[in-house]
Amino acid sequence: IIEKHVTLDRNGGGLDDSFSLEPKELKELCTGTKTAWESLGNVDYSMKSSEQGFVKVRRSLYFVKDIKQGEVITEAHVKSIRPGYGLKPKELNRILGSIMAINAHKGDSVQEEHFI
Numbered sequence: 001i002i003e004k005h006v007t008l009d010r011n012g013g014g015l016d017d018s019f020s021l022e023p024k025e026l027k028e029l030c031t032g033t034k035t036a037w038e039s040l041g042n043v044d045y046s047m048k049s050s051e052q053g054f055v056k057v058r059r060s061l062y063f064v065k066d067i068k069q070g071e072v073i074t075e076a077h078v079k080s081i082r083p084g085y086g087l088k089p090k091e092l093n094r095i096l097g098s099i100m101a102i103n104a105h106k107g108d109s110v111q112e113e114h115f116i
Contacts, residue, residue, distance in 0.1 A: 004029065045088070058084030061092060061110035066103070073098050078110055086110040 005020035014020075021029060047055070064079045073095055080089040086109030087095065098115040 002029070002033065045090075055085065056083040058082065059089050060084040060086035061089060061095075062086055063104045063106055063108045063110060065106050067100055068103050069100050071100050073100065073115075087112070 004026070005016045006026050007014060007017045007020035007022060010017050010020065010022055051058075059080045059082055061078045062081050063077055065077055067073065067077050075092075075096065078092065078095075080092070091110075095110065095115060100114060101116045102114060104110075104114055
């Protein structure tokens with residue numbers, strides 16, 4: 001959110017005219033903001049083909065104890081360990097509190113299909 005005062009004439013005598021933008025400057029602010037936002041691009045967290053060989057050294061989430069269908073996932077059920085065949089560790093907060101759709105056993109990698 002950007003808040004900026006705007007005036008039609010900086011010399012108009014209003015209280016905030018001296019530090020307000022004139023229409024041309026407002027247009028430049030909008031254009032520059034849009035350009036900056038677009039320059040951020042989109043982040044792609046998916047695994048690249050060049051990373052396929054490193055899956056064994058990457059970490060992912062695994063169940064560290066058995067959990068049954070209908071149970072709620074807590075931090076006691078999962079841990080970030082190698083290899084990287086499960087959900088990424090950054091997904092932990094998203095899945096905590098989720099309800100299990102199927103049973104999982106200690107040592108199973110955590111997958112999307114485990115949750116309702």
